[in-house]
Each structure stands twice: as C-alpha cells, then as structure tokens.
Amino acid sequence: MIRCDVAVIGAGPGGYVAGIRAAQLGAKTVVVERWELGGVCLNTGCIPTKTLIHTAELYRKLQRADRFGIQVDSVRLDMPALLKHKNKVVKANRSGVAALFKSHGIEVIRGDARVTAPGVVKVDSEEVQAKSIIIATGGAPAEIAGLETNGKTVIGSTEALEMTEVPERVAVVGAGVLGSEFACIWNAFGAKVTLIEMMPHVLPNEDAELTKRLTGIFKKRGIDVRTNTHVAKLDTTDSGVRLEIEGPKQDAVNADLVLVGIGLKCNSEVVTETPGLGVATGARGSIVVNERMETTAPGIYAIGDVINKTWTAHGASAEGRVAAANAAGRDEKMDYRVVPTCNFTSPEVASVGRTESQAREAGIDVKVGRFGYLASGRAHAIGETEGLVKIVGDTATDEVVGVHIMGAEAGELIAAAAMAMAMEATVEEMAHTIQAHPTLAETLKDAAEDYFGMGIHTPAR
Numbered sequence: 161m162i163r164c165d166v167a168v169i170g171a172g173p174g175g176y177v178a179g180i181r182a183a184q185l186g187a188k189t190v191v192v193e194r195w196e197l198g199g200v201c202l203n204t205g206c207i208p209t210k211t212l213i214h215t216a217e218l219y220r221k222l223q224r225a226d227r228f229g230i231q232v233d234s235v236r237l238d239m240p241a242l243l244k245h246k247n248k249v250v251k252a253n254r255s256g257v258a259a260l261f262k263s264h265g266i267e268v269i270r271g272d273a274r275v276t277a278p279g280v281v282k283v284d285s286e287e288v289q290a291k292s293i294i295i296a297t298g299g300a301p302a303e304i305a306g307l308e309t310n311g312k313t314v315i316g317s318t319e320a321l322e323m324t325e326v327p328e329r330v331a332v333v334g335a336g337v338l339g340s341e342f343a344c345i346w347n348a349f350g351a352k353v354t355l356i357e358m359m360p361h362v363l364p365n366e367d368a369e370l371t372k373r374l375t376g377i378f379k380k381r382g383i384d385v386r387t388n389t390h391v392a393k394l395d396t397t398d399s400g401v402r403l404e405i406e407g408p409k410q411d412a413v414n415a416d417l418v419l420v421g422i423g424l425k426c427n428s429e430v431v432t433e434t435p436g437l438g439v440a441t442g443a444r445g446s447i448v449v450n451e452r453m454e455t456t457a458p459g460i461y462a463i464g465d466v467i468n469k470t471w472t473a474h475g476a477s478a479e480g481r482v483a484a485a486n487a488a489g490r491d492e493k494m495d496y497r498v499v500p501t502c503n504f505t506s507p508e509v510a511s512v513g514r515t516e517s518q519a520r521e522a523g524i525d526v527k528v529g530r531f532g533y534l535a536s537g538r539a540h541a542i543g544e545t546e547g548l549v550k551i552v553g554d555t556a557t558d559e560v561v562g563v564h565i566m567g568a569e570a571g572e573l574i575a576a577a578a579m580a581m582a583m584e585a586t587v588e589e590m591a592h593t594i595q596a597h598p599t600l601a602e603t604l605k606d607a608a609e610d611y612f613g614m615g616i617h618t619p620a621r
C-alpha cells in the first residue's frame with residue numbers, strides 16, 4: 161500500500177500539471193496513468209495534429225513559392241517521413257513530462273485506476289491511500305448512432321494521425337475544431353475534401369462574421385463545404401463510403417474515407433463504477449465540480465475534459481493548478497473569464513472572451529473595432545492578407561470584453577489580447593500600446609483605434 165497526500169488519476173495536461181503543482185507545494189504526490197504520459201493532448205491530440213498542420217502549411221507555401229521569388233521544381237509529400245517526424249516530436253515531449261515528474265519526486269504508477277472509497281485509489285492489485293484525489297481522466301469520442309467508426313473507412317482523429325497515405329476523396333463530418341483542422345490538412349495535401357456541418361458556418365462556436373469569411377476561404381481553396389447539412393445515412397461500399405445528406409445540396413457524397421469529428425464523452429467511470437461514492441455527474445457523464453474544482457464528495461477534485469468545460473489542454477492545466485493548490489491547503493478559484501482558444505485551421509481563428517452576439521445576449525451594450533489584414537504591410541510581405549481582427553468593448557466602460565481574430569498567426573496574436581483582458585484593460589489602453597512595425601500585432605492596435613473611429617489605416621467613414 162502506498163500512502164500520499166495527493167493522488168492524481170490521469171497524466172494528461174490536466175493531471176500532469178496538477179501533479180507537479182501539488183509536489184511544488186510540498187505534497188507527497190502520486191500520479192496514476194493507464195496509457196501514455198501526456199494524455200490525449202500530447203499523444204493523439206494537440207501536439208501531433210499541430211505537427212501535421214505545420215507540414216501542411218509549409219507544403220501549401222512551397223507550392224506557391226514562386227510568388228516569393230523561389231523556384232521550387234518539385235514538391236512532393238512524404239507521408240512516412242512526416243509520421244516519423246510526428247512520432248519523434250511526441251516522444252520528445254513525453255520524455256519531457258517523465259523528466260519533470262522525476263525531478264519533482266512524483267511517483268508514477270502504471271495501470272487503470274478506480275476510486276473505491278473516499279481517499280482510496282485501486283490500481284490493479286496496488287492500493288493508494290491519499291488525503292486528496294484529483295480526477296483528470298479526460299474524455300473520448302462518443303459513438304454516434306449511424307456514424308460508428310470501423311477503423312478503416314470510417315475513422316476518428318486518432319486513426320487519421322496514423323495514415324501513411326493521403327486519401328483521394330475524404331468526407332469530414334462536423335466542422336468544429338477537429339473536423340476543420342483535418343479538412344485543412346487534407347486539402348493542403350491534395351485530397352478532395354467534403355466538409356459537412358449542421359450549423360450555418362464552419363467553427364460554429366466562433367464569431368459568425370469571422371467564420372462566414374472562413375467558410376468562403378475554405379470554398380475558394382477547393383473544400384466542398386456543406387453547411388446547414390446533416391448526414392441522413394452512411395453506407396460502406398466496395399469503393400469506400402456513400403453518405404446521403406440532407407441540406408441545401410442534396411447530392412450524395414462518395415468518399416474513400418469518412419472522418420467523424422463530432423461527439424464526446426467524459427471518462428468518469430473511475431468514480432461512477434463505485435456505488436455510494438457521492439460524486440455527482442452530469443451531461444456526457446461529466447463530473448460536477450464547483451469553482452474550487454471540488455466534486456460533491458469531500459477530498460475528491462476533478463479537472464479537464466472529464467468535467468466537460470473547456471475541452472482544451474490549457475483549460476485543463478489551469479484547472480489542475482487550482483485543484484492542486486486547494487488539495488495542498490490553499491484557497492483558489494477557477495476563473496473562466498479569460499480562456500483563449502485557437503483553431504489551427506488555415507488561416508487560424510483564435511479568440512478570447514465574448515463574441516459581439518454573446519455580449520449582447522448577456523445584456524452588455526457593446527461596440528466593435530475592426531481591422532483587416534489587407535491593410536497590414538506585414539500581412540502583404542508574408543502573403544497572408546486574408547484576415548480580420550475584431551475587438552469587442554463594453555460601451556459603458558470601454559473595457560475589452562472579447563477579441564476575435566481570423567488570419568495568419570492568430571493563435572500567437574491572441575496572447576496579447578488575453579493578457580489585456582486578464583489585466584482588465586480598456587480598448588483605449590490597447591490603442592495606446594505601441595506595437596513594433598511591421599508586425600501582425602499592429603492589427604490589434606489598429607482595431608482598437610477603429611473602435612474609437614480613429615483608425616489611421618482605416619478609410620475615413
């Protein structure tokens with residue numbers, strides 16, 4: 161039997177961060193993991209997809225390198241080499257987590273854990289007794305009736321990351337972040353991509369003005385985007401898959417491969433299989449928590465995808481820091497006001513805070529400043545002029561309530577906006593912040609000036 165102060169179940173970006181923070185605060189910490197250190201994010205999520213996306217962007221740029229004065233005679237994609245590179249990146253990051261655990265004196269136990277009683281975690285025949293338990297078991301794709309995956313012609317993102325060949329014709333069901341990112345990867349690699357989405361635009365959770373433009377860009381790049389459309393029937397045929405769809409365009413979609421990018425469930429069996437534990441669950445099997453990340457059972461915390469909140473790695477890590485601090489005797493609360501997101505589509509869409517319409521629905525009277533990449537010198541220099549920055553401010557105070565960016569490097573630019581919002585900056589303060597020239601960051605300043613009708617690079621109204 162192992163005794164510790166904090167037992168963390170799951171070593172994804174929620175669990176490994178919680179484990180390290182607990183150890184930093186002096187807690188004897190044990191982390192249990194049944195699969196690979198780093199969880200979904202590091203092994204089959206954020207890191208491998210972004211490795212593929214980097215290659216996709218590079219490939220796209222090389223194909224039009226003549227625009228930039230480089231004649232490239234032959235550009236050829238080498239999928240086996242790309243997979244080798246991806247696996248190397250994943251392995252390096254995984255070793256990084258193992259080294260951090262070691263340096264913080266964290267014991268790692270391999271195996272499938274169950275919380276069998278308050279303060280007790282069972283891992284096969286091993287028992288861990290802990291003063292506090294942090295559940296960080298993540299989530300997984302949920303099977304959707306009629307769209308069940310078979311690992312060959314109907315697949316999920318994990319299989320998509322292992323493909324050694326680019327499919328000729330691929331249908332992607334769901335234009336959320338996962339589906340849209342893969343649609344962009346395969347489009348860049350030369351596949352004929354059909355992207356099917358029930359909502360009116362791709363990335364339905366993002367600002368509609370941006371995603372309407374993004375839908376147009378996807379179409380211009382040759383992606384057959386079918387919005388307001390749903391799959392009525394999926395049949396596997398000798399030559400692949402046939403999808404009957406209902407939407408404005410009714411013709412069936414024939415593809416070699418279908419990626420299902422919809423449906424999620426929480427891995428809460430770690431507590432739900434123990435009767436009488438007292439951990440309440442909600443939608444998608446999620447574990448219910450308060451702002452201190454406490455579940456309804458004393459001494460048990462939950463963080464990350466298993467609580468069905470942000471479904472992001474950085475959200476899970478932020479929750480992990482809060483849970484670890486509280487488990488170590490501090491008193492911290494999770495603040496969801498500033499949690500940026502980035503969709504690594506081509507171009508990227510990143511945001512923080514409320515959209516214009518969300519703010520209005522919440523009863524905030526807002527004003528918007530806009531700036532297009534078309535007026536940015538830097539955007540022209542790098543050949544990335546399709547982009548728009550929107551700053552949403554509270555008319556009463558001019559405090560920034562949201563920033564939304566579609567365009568090259570949006571994911572990097574959103575950092576400045578997140579910092580501004582964390583510091584409760586006003587749009588005026590963003591307008592007064594001097595940005596280096598020529599950078600894409602200047603678009604933030606320009607959008608802030610436009611909010612006041614004072615944009616130097618905006619035509620007079």
Ligand SMILES: Cc1cc2nc3c(=O)[nH]c(=O)nc-3n(C[C@H](O)[C@H](O)[C@H](O)COP(=O)(O)OP(=O)(O)OC[C@H]3O[C@@H](n4cnc5c(N)ncnc54)[C@H](O)[C@@H]3O)c2cc1C
Pocket residue numbers: 169170171172173174175192193194195196197198199200201202204205206207209210271272273274296297298299317338427430463464465466470471472473474475476504
């Ligand atoms: C294709 C894809 C791309 C993504 N891209 C991004 C991105 O760019 N940016 C971003 O922020 N997010 C991205 N995400 C989402 C991100 O991966 C998740 O939000 C993040 O991994 C959640 O972290 P977590 O720690 O809650 O759970 P996980 O990363 O899922 O980790 C949970 C860990 O718990 C372990 N576990 C589960 N049950 C048990 C048990 N009973 N006993 C022992 N161990 C257990 C699992 O094996 C796993 O390792 C992506 C996801 C996917 C699928």
